[in-house]
Amino acid sequence: MDIIIKQSSNIKPKNIISEHHKSIIDFSKTWKGDYEELNSFLKSFSIAASADIDIIKPYFRDWSNMDGYADLLVRPKNKFECAIILKTCYNCNILLTISAGKTNLTGSATPRGGIILSTSLLTEPDIELDLENKDASAPTGIPLEDFRNRVLEISDQKLYYPVDPTSRNDAYVGGTLSCNASGFIPGQKGATRYWVKELEFLLPNGDLVHIKRGQYISENGIFSLDYEGKTISLPVPTYNRPKIKNASGIFSDENGIVDLIDLIIGSEGILGIITSCKLGLTDYPKENLELFLSLSSESDAIDFYEFLYDYFDHDMSKITALEYFGYNSQNYMNHKEFLFSNENDVGIYLQIPIFSNSLDSKIDEWIKILQSFNSKLDLDSVVVLNDPESWKKFFEARHSLPDNALTKTHRIGGVSIITDTIVPNYNFRIYLEKVHKNLRRSKIEYLLFGHLGDCHLHFHLIPKKNQEKESLEAYDYMIDLSSKLGGVYSAEHGTGKRKRNDFKKCYGEEAVTMIKNLKTTIDPNNFLNKGNLIG
Ligand SMILES: Cc1cc2nc3c(=O)[nH]c(=O)nc-3n(C[C@H](O)[C@H](O)[C@H](O)COP(=O)(O)OP(=O)(O)OC[C@H]3O[C@@H](n4cnc5c(N)ncnc54)[C@H](O)[C@@H]3O)c2cc1C
Known part of the structure; x- marks a missing residue:
């Protein structure tokens, strides 16, 4: 069934926690850096949070084995709790690192202080299949392999999600979206990007955008974030990104025409949190x-x-x-x-x-x-x-x-x-x-x-x-x-903190500036996933 989507470069983010806006702003005006106080504040919204070093410590290192540290761990259960955490960090200027399965090899989930947001309780909504359109909605805080197995089970072994990175037992759906992970299938069908139909996404200020593929396309290199009384221009990168298997840097287009979904896939969490998604499926071979x-x-x-x-x-x-x-x-x-x-x-x-x-x-x-x-x-x-x-x-x-x-x-x-x-x-x-x-x-x-x-x-x-x-x-x-020779330093592992210099060598200082310009418009203090891609 063909669904007609109205295409636009104007995005209208939604504040889904407006009832908490005042208390977050009031808290941000008085907070002086005490993490126990922050812990209590977030707990007042029933958010699972802990400042206990024994509980936080396992999140200091991911598979990259780089050193990290943090002051507080939060484990939101849904998009509303994510929005509260983001809005608080945005207004208080607290570093926040998103951590999923921690299997990245580049330090992209290694915290540099502040809060670690573990997505391990982000298990809403339930996985639901649309057999006719061959897609499935999924939460982002579950292991990719659980999603793949559930799709097979619900579809009675008729459909499957074919992206199969070796780390799929540990890597979460959200981590694979954020890194554009890929598996064994050669060509573009082997990478996550190809299969993403919809995303539910929270900007660094906690506002929600629901995105369908084809719905938001940049015009002359710009997306507009429309708020009452003001518009923020979001410049998309235009560096020349080889069209091969590619996990290096944020998606770009020399003509400035980018689908918002593509901008987010592979952006290593610097543009916001993906809270749920709809992924395409394909026929499962009988053997x-x-x-x-x-x-x-x-x-x-x-x-x-x-x-x-x-x-x-x-x-x-x-x-x-x-x-x-x-x-x-x-x-x-x-x-x-x-x-x-x-x-x-x-x-x-x-x-x-x-x-x-x-x-x-x-x-x-x-x-x-x-x-x-x-x-x-x-x-x-x-x-x-x-x-x-x-x-x-x-x-x-x-x-x-x-x-x-x-x-x-x-x-x-x-x-x-x-x-x-x-x-x-x-x-x-x-x-x-x-x-x-x-x-x-x-x-x-x-x-x-x-x-x-x-x-x-x-x-x-x-x-x-x-x-x-x-x-x-x-x-x-x-x-x-x-x-x-026309290639890149990373086909599947990404850039994170470890390969920032490789990104600069591959695309030049100008490309770093492009990503910084994009990031600054939505995260002026660079509090979210600081250190990934651009320092
Ligand atoms: C043994 C091993 C084998 C591997 N094999 C492959 C392979 O075959 N193919 C491949 O592509 N990669 C592979 N990798 C790399 C890694 O598994 C992938 O990059 C994977 O996508 C990371 O997912 P994760 O859940 O572990 O994310 P994490 O490591 O926890 O995080 C990765 C990045 O995603 C961000 N992030 C996580 N969730 C969200 C979210 N909901 N919203 C926004 N940002 C988010 C984090 O902040 C971080 O920047 C392998 C790694 C290991 C250790």
């Missing part, structure tokens, strides 16, 4: 054909990617995974003898959804496709992973890879670096060649694996204790080279 292929070199693997890219007419999302286990991966993989027969081979995991055919006919179809690739592929070495025992071994092998690499780094006293760079597919081969050459010169131990379907591979560096300088230089080399 998948799961294959593991061995090839004798990285060059053959890139040939295979290019072959499939042509075969699928440039739409790689017709397969649901094309993962790569490249240089040195075998040495860090459990069960490698099950997957590989030659120790120098590289591996590819291929997942093909089956909607109507039988598994056997799909296998026959793919034997023909693989035969037409070329003679570099030994069909006898292809492992079908469809039986539970084979799948279990493959699953363990895949997960053992980063674990074993991290364990080794700890053992030798170094600090791992895992890159997230990406370049357009036409520069993929040259990028890899140059990086390998540079890493070989540096003599740092490393391995290479990742999402071949997006030309997005992770170099996992395992430097010795005395190689810290070399490993940072090698990292910088990759960041510079990726942007020189």
Whole structure:
């Protein structure tokens, strides 16, 4: 069913807690920085809050392992409580950091003092499915995997939400929206942005905006926030953001035409809090054909990617995974003898959804496709992973890879670096060649694996204790080279606090200013998620 949406660049935010406005303003006039007093004030609205260090401490660090601290933890149960907290922090100028599953690798949920707002109790509204329109509404404070499982359950295994980041058991729906997380499906269907239909969103001042995709589109680079008696112009960034798998910086458009939903997805919480959403769904395959292929070199693997890219007419999302286990991966993989027969081979995991055919006919179809690739592929070495025992071994092998690499780094006293760079597919081969050459010169131990379907591979560096300088230089080399070749420093992990400098190097100081200009119009004191993207 087509729904006609009236398009506009004028947004009318709504104050949903007007009855509390006066008490918040009165409190802000007298508050002198006492967090116990703030704790009591927020509790007077029945908001779960605590200044107990033992309760707050687990929120100081996220998966980035950067140091953080805070004075108070709040756990709002709904958008009204979120609005009260935001309005209070906005008026009192108190730092506020939004924390969800804490699985980010960039310090984006690491607090820098003030309040931590945990979204763990934001479990309203219930998940509701619209089978006809193939979408589901969801709260933002639940693990993504819970949402995915519930969709399958309610739809009787007919529909599913296909974004499947490896961290999906721990990452929350809101965290994945805020970081534009992506999973195994190659192409734009693998990333969160593609599936977002609606957002319920609170601006830093606590006012609510309900957004449908296509409803708010900026005009000449500007959105207008219309309040009674005044209009605030919101300038959207216009830096040139490569149209590839991309989690670097806020969404932008050189012509200044941006959907408000796109501006918020991937903005790492600096523009406000997402309190609920409506996400698109797609047909759930009745089963998948799961294959593991061995090839004798990285060059053959890139040939295979290019072959499939042509075969699928440039739409790689017709397969649901094309993962790569490249240089040195075998040495860090459990069960490698099950997957590989030659120790120098590289591996590819291929997942093909089956909607109507039988598994056997799909296998026959793919034997023909693989035969037409070329003679570099030994069909006898292809492992079908469809039986539970084979799948279990493959699953363990895949997960053992980063674990074993991290364990080794700890053992030798170094600090791992895992890159997230990406370049357009036409520069993929040259990028890899140059990086390998540079890493070989540096003599740092490393391995290479990742999402071949997006030309997005992770170099996992395992430097010795005395190689810290070399490993940072090698990292910088990759960041510079990726942007020189039309790519970016982050395809899926984002910027947070850790990669701010990478953002500046990739897009320039002007782009930093653009984000600052946008942020300042709605958060002049920079109290919300301070430190992410722009200091
Ligand atoms: C082992 C591991 C595997 C991973 N695999 C992948 C992967 O396959 N693909 C991928 O893309 N990423 C991956 N990541 C990175 C990470 O899981 C994602 O970035 C994820 O989206 C973060 O979600 P979270 O709930 O943990 O958010 P958090 O880490 O808690 O927060 C991330 C950011 O989102 C903001 N935020 C959270 N909720 C909201 C909200 N409701 N409104 C506004 N802002 C909000 C926070 O303030 C912060 O800026 C992985 C991480 C780990 C540790």
